[in-house]
Amino acid sequence: MLQPLQGRLEDRSPSRRFRPCFYSRYMLFPKKYQPIIIACLLVIVSLIILSYSVKQPTRIGFFRELILETAAPLTSMVTVSFQDLTSVWKRYIFLVGLQDENERLKRNNALLAQEINRYREGYLEGIRLQKLLALKENPNHQTIAARVIGKDQTSIMKTILIDKGTSHGLQLDLPVIADQGVVGRIVETSAHVSRVLLLIDENSNTDALIQENRIQGILQGAASLGCSLKYVTKTETVGVGNIVVTAGLSGIFPKGLLLGTVKNVEKTDRGLFQKIDVTPFVDFSKLEEVMVILPDKADKIGKHRRLN
């Protein structure tokens, strides 16, 4: 099919004949159209990848997994070296104000010890009441520690990469926590790397309740502003400083995990709900290690049965 056409092109007079290039030989396109064809091809391929990704957001492609797996050791190496350097600087060199801080922490420690004692009393009382009411005991969740090996830099998508993946038992939608509180949930996972959607990402919605008065709402991410607690009616009383915890309704986060504190409450004339700003407990810019809460065996069996 190609050879007769090629022959026809070469039979033309020298003035009208154009030089056969890669495209003219194999794709029957003259060289002057080559840039336009390449440009169109690149745009079309990009659109195909994008549409495939939008249609199947949970499926991680081979190339994507390959790149994530290749980048993980690189980012991990740089992050760990930088963290070690920072740690050396903070622990052994930059010690200004350490004594003041030490005294302040001692005072805080004394206050907190008293507070813990009160909570211990409350906890024991709770256990007694639980036994009386024969309520089901909360299971102790298994966790797995992971190191943060990359942070998403764009201002819109707030995600981090951690160095654990499916080979460590991680899967989609598992909750991720830090020592201060909830970090987010897993939205993408490969063999050794997982992406965590942070609580402050605007696509993050978490069922939450205010610890003091048990008012429920949805905690939505608000990027650098922190979070906002939505769907709390104006009739409810919410105070600045109230603690927001997970409600445990969606089945992703266990009940009672710390989310943040109420920073600001506004009751405008318009609308049914209050505008509640929440400051997360976790400082997302300083995250180094996190814990992933693994699903209980009972949950796994339940999910498997539901799927079947």
Place this chain on the structure above:
Amino acid sequence: MIYYISLPFFSLALIVFQMMIGDIVFSGKVAVELSLILVIYSGFRSDVQRGGILSFVLGFIQDCLTSPLSGFYTLIYVLIFLISKLASLRISPERPFLIMSFTFICALFEGIIIILFYPLLFGGGISAYAITSHLPQIFIVSAVSPSLFKVFDWTEATLWQRITAG
């Protein structure tokens, strides 16, 4: 051929490097998209085949490492490359102010595309704050672009010399 073989490794290293800069210097709050400047640079200096494939690969790796969707940055980078290629017919890359202005426009274009299409594709919402917080990175990228153009020029010349000498 060496160019196309080394392209994915080089692109991956660049994206990881820019992520590290953002992490270390700006605590992950602002991105310094060196890859965007490289895409614009290749629009001015490379042909469509080389520059287009470079933009495609850079965009794809950026997608894999920073975006939950594949193809989003790929498309944006390819479009910015094509715009730069068209602009190179009129704009001289030797004048720093023009480079800065053009990079600013491209970064703004990228920001607008993300803000307009991200909620449609990902199904979420974007607040006004997210839009304003995107501005510092546009300014940073456009401010460093003339220096990076020189760095890229120097790198290209050095590599070319080595290849021809070898």
